[in-house]
Amino acid sequence: MSTSPAIEATGLVKHFGDTKAVDGVDLTIARGGVYGVLGPNGAGKTTAIRMLATLLRPDGGQARVLGHDVITEAAAVREKIALTGQFASLDEDLTGLENLVLLGKLQGYSFATARRRGAELLEAFGLADATNRQVKKYSGGMRRRLDIAGSLLTTPELIFLDEPTTGIDPRSRNQVWDIIRTLVAAGTTVLLTTQYLEEADQLANRLAVIDHGKVIAEGTPGQLKAQVGSGTVQARVSDPERRDEAAEILARVLGADVDAAADPAAIHARIDSHAHAAAALSALEEAEIAVETFALGQPSLDEVFLALTGRPAETDDRTDDSAAGAEDAATEEKASTR
Amino acid sequence: MSETSTRTRRPAGADVVTEAERIRNVLVDPGDRPTRAGAVSASLTYGWRALLKIKHVPEQLFDVTVFPIMMTVMFTYIFGGALAGSVGDYVQFLIPGIFAQTLIMVTMYTGLTLNRDVSKGIFDRFRSLPTWRPAQLVGALLGDQVRYILAGIIILAVGFIMGFRPDGGISGVLAAFVMLLVFAFSLSWVWTLVSLAVRTEQAAMGVSMFILMPLTFASNIFVRPETMPSWLERAVEVNPVSVVVSTIRELMAGTFDAGSVGVVLVYCAVLVAVFGPLSMMLYNRKS
Numbered sequence: 001m002s003t004s005p006a007i008e009a010t011g012l013v014k015h016f017g018d019t020k021a022v023d024g025v026d027l028t029i030a031r032g033g034v035y036g037v038l039g040p041n042g043a044g045k046t047t048a049i050r051m052l053a054t055l056l057r058p059d060g061g062q063a064r065v066l067g068h069d070v071i072t073e074a075a076a077v078r079e080k081i082a083l084t085g086q087f088a089s090l091d092e093d094l095t096g097l098e099n100l101v102l103l104g105k106l107q108g109y110s111f112a113t114a115r116r117r118g119a120e121l122l123e124a125f126g127l128a129d130a131t132n133r134q135v136k137k138y139s140g141g142m143r144r145r146l147d148i149a150g151s152l153l154t155t156p157e158l159i160f161l162d163e164p165t166t167g168i169d170p171r172s173r174n175q176v177w178d179i180i181r182t183l184v185a186a187g188t189t190v191l192l193t194t195q196y197l198e199e200a201d202q203l204a205n206r207l208a209v210i211d212h213g214k215v216i217a218e219g220t221p222g223q224l225k226a227q228v229g230s231g232t233v234q235a236r237v238s239d240p241e242r243r244d245e246a247a248e249i250l251a252r253v254l255g256a257d258v259d260a261a262a263d264p265a266a267i268h269a270r271i272d273s274h275a276h277a278a279a280a281l282s283a284l285e286e287a288e289i290a291v292e293t294f295a296l297g298q299p300s301l302d303e304v305f306l307a308l309t310g311r312p313a314e315t316d317d318r319t320d321d322s323a324a325g326a327e328d329a330a331t332e333e334k335a336s337t338r
Numbered sequence: 339m340s341e342t343s344t345r346t347r348r349p350a351g352a353d354v355v356t357e358a359e360r361i362r363n364v365l366v367d368p369g370d371r372p373t374r375a376g377a378v379s380a381s382l383t384y385g386w387r388a389l390l391k392i393k394h395v396p397e398q399l400f401d402v403t404v405f406p407i408m409m410t411v412m413f414t415y416i417f418g419g420a421l422a423g424s425v426g427d428y429v430q431f432l433i434p435g436i437f438a439q440t441l442i443m444v445t446m447y448t449g450l451t452l453n454r455d456v457s458k459g460i461f462d463r464f465r466s467l468p469t470w471r472p473a474q475l476v477g478a479l480l481g482d483q484v485r486y487i488l489a490g491i492i493i494l495a496v497g498f499i500m501g502f503r504p505d506g507g508i509s510g511v512l513a514a515f516v517m518l519l520v521f522a523f524s525l526s527w528v529w530t531l532v533s534l535a536v537r538t539e540q541a542a543m544g545v546s547m548f549i550l551m552p553l554t555f556a557s558n559i560f561v562r563p564e565t566m567p568s569w570l571e572r573a574v575e576v577n578p579v580s581v582v583v584s585t586i587r588e589l590m591a592g593t594f595d596a597g598s599v600g601v602v603l604v605y606c607a608v609l610v611a612v613f614g615p616l617s618m619m620l621y622n623r624k625s
Binding site for chain 1 (some may be wrong): 358360365384394395459467579
């Protein structure tokens with residue numbers, strides 16, 4: 001196997017009309033492990049992935065995937081990659097097995113081998129019961145698993161997972177994470193896009209943060225956190241009268257700025273490391289301040305963006321009425337599915 | 339997650355296999371991949387997908403079953419008496435024409451289906467596979483041959499019931515059928531191009547009808563062109579649909595003319611040679 005990086009992109013550009021969806025992206029991704037591309041909706045993540053997966057021709061710049069140029073050697077790239085799109089890349093009318101047989105045949109397997117591989121994968125992904133069920137009757141989590149299984153009839157050297165856990169329940173999300181870790185352990189390189197900082201932190205060895213079609217930060221999750229601060233402490237005391245006293249103790253032990261929240265018993269602190277959190281809790285105990293909750297939180301994507309760009313993450317940079325309306329609708333939809 | 343897998347595995351006793359292990363066990367070595375599927379094999383696989391879709395969504399056959407019956411019965415009884423003196427005489431003239439017209443109309447649905455299909459996630463995956471790219475379109479068109487065959491059989495059966503008795507017998511009808519299927523396949527590339535060029539299904543329908551109406555009505559399907567003004571007569575004579583219909587009439591009447599079959603095949607070749615590559619160009623650029 002050659003030692004070229006999994007991905008080398010320089011100055012990738014893609015316009016859609018006046019919108020610069022991707023505006024000069026440089027990325028070098030080594031083989032092995034998970035590389036996370038983090039960004040809000042409309043940041044250009046999907047467009048960048050589609051160019052790297054040879055689905056979309058860049059308007060400018062160059063990209064080599066596993067040593068092959070995405071434009072001039074597209075066929076060679078396609079032989080080594082697999083793509084799981086943001087919207088299930090499956091045929092809804094067909095059954096789970098039929099989908100896998102179809103993809104297996106297209107990879108060059110005989111019908112019998114494709115069928116055997118399909119059955120094996122359904123079994124391993126816990127979908128054996130749904131073998132002969134139409135995909136339109138699958139739940140969101142099942143679809144996502146089948147979608148990933150569809151990329152594994154042969155083992156790709158590089159797999160693109162575009163927001164693999166957006167819109168699925170926490171249990172299915174954990175299953176998808178386990179699958180991704182398994183793939184990495186088997187030697188596949190994973191390029192993952194996500195809107196969730198926690199997901200990137202759980203899985204990725206390195207991260208790029210994309211906003212407005214540009215990479216605004218790159219590094220290991222640890223490096224990014226050092227830029228952002230590693231998170232928050234949220235505490236709630238039993239007796240609101242002793243909140244100020246507790247806040248002083250936390251400020252001293254954590255060495256951080258402490259805010260009093262709107263809730264008269266709650267305290268927030270932004271911290272750079274979780275190192276002193278245990279000491280802070282002990283200090284409260286020594287002072288005999290009863291604590292109801294004491295939680296360590298990750299910084300949210302909003303906080304990352306605030307720290308990196310000085311403004312909160314926007315879901316869409318086209319701030320016209322229709323975009324704002326769509327945003328509201330999306331939020332409502334999320335709320336109603338809970 | 340490990341909770342569930344342990345729970346379901348425990349009754350089996352000895353070997354507790356985690357999901358991660360099960361998945362790792364079914365992964366093949368990255369170097370171990372089959373030789374790339376050939377153009378024919380890939381096209382047939384996409385054709386198989388089209389057949390599976392017919393199996394799972396049989397409602398989509400409505401247009402190739404009810405529509406042909408309606409066309410055949412309606413046109414024969416409405417125009418028959420007026421145009422040829424009697425329904426019986428008109429049936430002999432009209433059935434080969436209506437056979438061609440209905441199949442040509444039905445080809446339009448190929449484009450409409452493709453317009454809907456291409457915008458779905460599965461086409462992204464197809465396009466990321468190392469197969470011969472036109473296979474994705476060729477396969478869809480091959481699958482549609484089943485729809486055309488079904489429509490054709492229904493028209494001929496209805497025609498037979500209404501008194502159509504071709505002199506060419508079964509072999510003549512079969513020859514005409516095969517030739518029409520080749521023409522339908524070639525013509526489908528026009529709708530493929532239309533469906534990839536426009537954004538919505540409605541727009542594809544509009545553009546297709548705009549092309550289809552003059553193509554089928556300014557032809558020799560319903561009436562003999564001799565009754566038309568001379569400028570129109572000339573236009574009708576070069577209309578590919580007229581050429582196809584004349585050849586079908588000849589074949590069904592039992593006369594085989596290599597010349598007219600050859601002209602039809604030239605038209606087919608031109609349609610594929612022009613609209614095939616144009617369709618592929620749009621398909622490759624589709625985002």
